[in-house]
Amino acid sequence: MSADPLALARPDIVALKPYAHAAWDPRLERLHANESPWRVPGDASAAGLNRYPEPQPQALVEALAALYGVQPAQLLVGRGSDEGIDLLTRAFCTAGRDAVIVCPPTFGMYAVAARIQGAAVSSVPLRRDAGYALDLPAIRAALVPQVKLVYLCTPNNPTGNEIAEADVLAVLEACAGRALVVVDEAYGEFCGHAGHARRLAGFPHLVVLRTLSKAHGLAGARVGSLLAQPAIVALLRKIIPPYAMAQPTVEAALQALQPPAQAVARERIVATIAERARLAAALAPLPAVERVWPSAANFLLVEFRDAGAALRAIMDAGLIVRDFRGTAGLGEALRLTIGTPEQNDRLLRSLA
Ligand SMILES: Cc1ncc(COP(=O)(O)O)c(C=O)c1O
Numbered sequence: 001m002s003a004d005p006l007a008l009a010r011p012d013i014v015a016l017k018p019y020a021h022a023a024w025d026p027r028l029e030r031l032h033a034n035e036s037p038w039r040v041p042g043d044a045s046a047a048g049l050n051r052y053p054e055p056q057p058q059a060l061v062e063a064l065a066a067l068y069g070v071q072p073a074q075l076l077v078g079r080g081s082d083e084g085i086d087l088l089t090r091a092f093c094t095a096g097r098d099a100v101i102v103c104p105p106t107f108g109m110y111a112v113a114a115r116i117q118g119a120a121v122s123s124v125p126l127r128r129d130a131g132y133a134l135d136l137p138a139i140r141a142a143l144v145p146q147v148k149l150v151y152l153c154t155p156n157n158p159t160g161n162e163i164a165e166a167d168v169l170a171v172l173e174a175c176a177g178r179a180l181v182v183v184d185e186a187y188g189e190f191c192g193h194a195g196h197a198r199r200l201a202g203f204p205h206l207v208v209l210r211t212l213s214k215a216h217g218l219a220g221a222r223v224g225s226l227l228a229q230p231a232i233v234a235l236l237r238k239i240i241p242p243y244a245m246a247q248p249t250v251e252a253a254l255q256a257l258q259p260p261a262q263a264v265a266r267e268r269i270v271a272t273i274a275e276r277a278r279l280a281a282a283l284a285p286l287p288a289v290e291r292v293w294p295s296a297a298n299f300l301l302v303e304f305r306d307a308g309a310a311l312r313a314i315m316d317a318g319l320i321v322r323d324f325r326g327t328a329g330l331g332e333a334l335r336l337t338i339g340t341p342e343q344n345d346r347l348l349r350s351l352a
Pocket of ligand 1: 081224
């Protein structure tokens with residue numbers, strides 16, 4: 001098959017004539033988009049909430065591209081990584097025919113987006129006995145022609161481990177000309193790995209997902225970046241809703257990407273990593289705890305002797321954690337997000 005990843009896309013999307021949104025030219029006064037000419041009282045935004053936002057806000061795209069070390073044409077900004085997952089699924093999977101590969105236990109939206117689109121979900125479980133490493137022979141065996149997207153999450157949610165660099169490369173090699181490899185690095189800032197965006201030039205079928213929701217503290221603003229070769233970005237721009245990025249979000253993200261805010265984000269990443277180590281070391285010897293899995297993210301996957309009892313104790317302390325009991329491949333597991341030192345102390349007291 002061709003090395004052109006657009007050969008993998010839905011031909012009807014490749015041929016689609018996108019919606020023509022109102023032209024963007026800030027030098028001219030806008031009488032072309034049927035907006036109100038007046039701001040609402042209390043609107044303190046820079047651009048005015050009475051105006052439609054810039055479709056792919058150039059300043060934000062440039063700031064994110066600098067943050068992730070890619071060219072602006074290699075980046076699509078959307079409403080969280082979730083939007084990138086949704087767009088990839090819709091652009092590459094024909095309903096009733098195509099499929100995606102997921103490696104559970106992993107982030108649930110890959111499979112949900114596929115099912116919404118009517119694409120099949122082929123599951124190749126991670127190897128619990130090998131610290132939740134990829135099962136490479138099984139991925140190769142599952143790589144039938146219908147598979148258009150292969151999702152790798154590193155560090156993986158909810159297990160917390162990184163996927164070995166050699167394994168990511170092996171999947172990239174196996175998928176060349178056959179499927180896109182989507183490497184989700186939502187927790188990349190917490191792991192010390194340089195990330196896979198630097199490999200975009202070598203692998204035209206690589207897509208990397210990054211987000212401001214975790215280490216950058218902007219989950220409520222919804223800002224995710226999809227990094228890929230320009231042809232893939234241009235294809236997805238055709239199907240993203242015309243004014244996806246709300247103006248308050250754009251302004252909040254630009255603010256968060258300024259050097260002073262970035263310095264604070266870096267300090268908090270260091271603090272989170274330190275708290276992760278402290279929490280893991282304090283949890284491991286507790287009688288209630290069966291196992292603390294090593295984590296390269298901002299959470300810990302912890303197996304308890306009785307996860308129900310642990311959950312009740314944690315909730316009695318006024319905290320909520322994620323219940324993963326009943327998830328295939330996980331035992332009596334809860335996922336604990338690293339909080340402030342005070343919250344982490346309270347969590348530990350509740351389990352002691
Ligand atoms: C692995 C992973 N990918 C993507 C997301 C979605 O992130 P966003 O807030 O950018 O949509 C999450 C959120 O929990 C996640 O854990």
